[in-house]
Amino acid sequence: MMAYTDLTGLAGVAFALGVMLSRLPLISRFAVARSWLVAGIMALALLPVSDLSLAGYVRGVSGDLSVTSLLLLGLTLLSRAHPQRQGLLLLVAGAALALYPAAMGLGSFDPYRLGYGGYAALAALLLLALWHWVRGNGLIVLGLALAVSAWALGGYESANLWDYLIDPWVAIHALFALGRAGLAALKRRGGAR
Amino acid sequence: MRRNRALLILLAVAFGAAFLKAGSFPGVAAFVPAPATHIAATTAHVESRFASSKLHTQVHAASAIELKDGTVRAFWFSGSREGAADVTIHSAVFDPQLGRWGKETVVASRESTQHGLHRYVSKVGNPVPARTADGRLWLYYVTVSLGGWAGSSITAISSDDEGLSWSAPRRLITSPFANISTLVKGAPFLYADGTLGLPVYHESFSKFAELLRLDRHGTVIDKQRLAAGGQGSLQPVLLVQDAQRATVLTRYSGSEAPRRARTMSTQDGGQHWSAPVASALPNPDAALSAVVLADGRWLAALNNQQAGRDSLSLMLSADQGASWRVVQVLEDQRGQAAACEPRIDAALRQSDLAVAHAAPEVYAGYRDSARVKVQSGGACNFEFSYPYLIQTRAGDFHLLYTWNRVFIKHLHFDTAWIEQRLREAAP
Incomplete structure (x- = not known):
């Protein structure tokens, strides 16, 4: 079964x-x-x-795939150019840079361990969510709330919260999208000169 | 405004549930020292035989566990070559009363694993058995979907009838990067609270030893890095000294000379581990195995050499790893000038008396299997590797290891034999 x-x-x-x-x-x-x-x-x-x-x-x-991936795919399906999409991608890229190199062996600290339900990691995530809520970043708050809910309910076979928050594919997408946006901004600045 | 309030409620519900879940996780647990086995005074006993029986196949990575009736069930992988799609996980049971291995059966394959996991699996590897606090038998084995062993994940199956039948496989999620790369080799152990410790290692990008902790349902609840990447510690083996103290021995895959197994220790039940240091044991980038005896001494099986895997030794430490004595050189093909074929014949006959005295056509099958592997490429390459040592409740030892990748060899011995060997080897 x-x-x-x-x-x-x-x-x-x-x-x-x-x-x-x-x-x-x-x-x-x-x-x-x-x-x-x-x-x-x-x-x-x-x-x-x-x-x-x-x-x-x-x-x-x-x-x-992480809940964040599914959320972004959902936005793509709805063809919604959400104004907070860039902010969510920035958060994903930051989390990816903090997680993947260290989790794959850089140094002796493994941030992936934090995802196994430690109170401190959950509290930090809650503070992050509240901060974005205060700033009116609803998409990020929604993503965090859905990911944490899915983890609490055991929605995937992973017992690690990180796997609900990000995955390598959304991380790669975020890094590329931000890189492209950065290049475009540089070009615009160059053109304006 | 209403949307903001709804988001806040969603956050409260999500994190409320998350904190509740986190509160249900087991806390810090102590180790369980080796039980004081009652060993009846016996005459020294040692015997060897092959556990595997399939000819013209490659076998590797044996492991074993004592069953409830005192028999021993072994596991290994077998196929046309390591990493091939036709590799399957095999098992057989040894009856110490009869001194005989039962029929070799297949417990998992690439296909059965893929079917049960509902995802693509390209190959299977290292199997390691464990018994959880509820008495259930588990088998953890390596599976790969893409690439080599560095892309490994761990799959688990369980059995309520001591390995006669197995559950559908379940995937352990242990890494954030597409769940690569975690592999098993060392023997699992129980914590005092009934959770299971699974020594594992990471091979992708850099190599390092890790420790998984699984709850009673087989869910990963913690993962701990035992050494930083780049320090070459692989295939950890945990030796429990008491409830708070334990030492880990690992294979060394780095380039620092002299090549020695790495060791790290904890004084607080595994909450913190010391940095890895070179142990007193040589290591040619090969797996080792060790157990703690009831009197606190350590017994290890390893390639006692800096390079190559053409010898295998049993070694004993009475000072918790500071120094080691050779109990017995089990295999030794180092620096021999004799022709290859007679050496293969002699090694084969010494390994298994039943094979040595088998009908000529049966013996020829064993000999041809061994020759094809040892003499591949025209050379004479003996390999004795991947030892897995266990001690049963009765105090007997069972050592399984790869014999030239052709057979899984089994050595059954007792404490009296160890003491006899130590007396004979004493200066």
Whole structure:
């Protein structure tokens, strides 16, 4: 029997495939609503082909997608250029730089350990969320609240809070998007001169 | 305004649930020292045989655990070559009364793991068994979806019938980067509160030893780095001295000479660990295994050399690792000038009496399997590696190791034999 954490993991990957593939010109030319395209691709991605679905193959390499990834994919699906998207990407990029190099062996401190439910890490995250709430950054607050809820409910097979907050793919996306935005800003400044 | 209030309520609910969950986690736990085994006075006993029986296959990374009825179940991986898609996790049971290994069975494969995990798996590797506080048998084994061993994750299966049947596999999530790279090799241990300690190691980008702690349901609740990246500590083995003190011995994969196994210790139940230092044991970048005897001495099985894996020794320390004595050189093919084929024959016959006295066509099968591997590439490369040492409740020792990647060799001995060897080796 399939564990519910496999269902959530596979559904997340299938959703990502749906959102990304539905943007391809070859697929997006179908004259149906984008949400139907995404639903169709998700259904196909979850269909077992010789024991394993396409989502299962991708999940083997990608792992489960964080709540932040799903939130950003949701915004993409809704085609909403959210004004706080940049702020969320900045937070993701900062978290990625703080987490990945150290977690993969740089130095003797492993920040991934903080994700196993220590009070101090949770308190720090709560303060961060409240600070963004005060500043009116609703998207970041929503992302943090959803990720923490999902962790508390055991939504994925991971017991580590970091895996609900970020994943390598959203981190790479954030770093590239911010890098591109930075370059564009530099070009604009150069052009204005 | 209303949206802001809703967000605040959502935050309160989310973090309220999170703090509740965090409060349910077990706190700091003490180690459980080795039980004082009652060992009846016996005459020295030692015997060796092959645990694996499949011919013309590559085997590696054996491990073992005592079953409730006093038999010993071993695990290893077997296939056309290490890392191949056809590699499967094999198991067999040794009956000490009969002095015989049972039939070799397959407990997990790439396909069964992929099917149960609902994600792509390209290969399986190192299996390590554990018994949790509720008496259930678990098997943790390495799985890879992409790339080499550096891309490993750990998969767990459990059994309520001592390994006759196994649950669907579950993936342990132990790393934030697509869950790479965590591998098992050392023997798991129980903490005083019933949680399980799983010595693991990391191989991607840099190599270092780590310790996982799992709750009674097999969920990872903590992960601790035992040494910084770049210090070359791999495949940790934990030796418990008392409730608060323990030492970890590790394989050394760095380049510092002389090549010695690394050691680190804790004085506070594993909350803090000392920085790794070179131990008194040589290490040719190869796995070692060790147990704590009831009287506090340490017994280790290792390649007692700086380079190569063509010898294997049993060594004993009476001063908690400060110095070691050789109990017995179990295998030694170093610097031998004799022709390769007679050496293979002699080693094969000494390893397993049943094989030595088997019908000629049966013996030929064993000999040909060994020759193909040892003489691959025209050389004469013996390998005795990946030892896994356990002590049973009755006090007997079982050592399993890779014999030239062709067979898993099993050495069964008792304390009387160790004492006899020490007396004979005394100056």
